[in-house]
Amino acid sequence: MLKANNIFIPVNITDAHWFLAVVIPAAGHVELYDSLGRAQEQMGKNISRSPKREAAVHGLPKKPWSVGTMPCRTQENCDDCGVFTCRHMEPMSKGESAIGCGGSSSYHRRRISAELLSGSL
Numbered sequence: 001m002l003k004a005n006n007i008f009i010p011v012n013i014t015d016a017h018w019f020l021a022v023v024i025p026a027a028g029h030v031e032l033y034d035s036l037g038r039a040q041e042q043m044g045k046n047i048s049r050s051p052k053r054e055a056a057v058h059g060l061p062k063k064p065w066s067v068g069t070m071p072c073r074t075q076e077n078c079d080d081c082g083v084f085t086c087r088h089m090e091p092m093s094k095g096e097s098a099i100g101c102g103g104s105s106s107y108h109r110r111r112i113s114a115e116l117l118s119g120s121l
Helices: 041-057 081-093 105-118
Strands: 007-013 017-024 029-033 066-069
Touching: 007 041, 007 081, 017 041, 017 081, 029 041, 041 066, 081 105
Parallel strands: 029 066
Antiparallel strands: 007 017, 017 029
16 A cells, blocks of 8 residues: 555545545655545544555555645535545546546546446446
8 A cells, every 4th residue: 555656546435425535655644635625634533544555565654644634626416425435546547636526527438437337447
């Protein structure tokens, strides 16, 4: 885990809402991307426990970890948090900004469906 550049973690809260946590081990940082703007910093602190434990197991020096809520595109309704979580991961995995994800939520739903059906996802 600690050798990865970024670790993408889709987080579900009480079976009602999804947001994205991105662990950046080299920086000792957890970024939270929430399309409703309600990401809980405590969840990020909980997520940072795993790389801290792994570092201790491998005898690596301790370092402070930080958590930050990051700007991202907001969803248009209360139903598309999972769509936006998936769509934010794609450009971010290529080193691009999540804010630039254009198109309506119905466009993204259709695109995900087409990619799944074609096997290109």
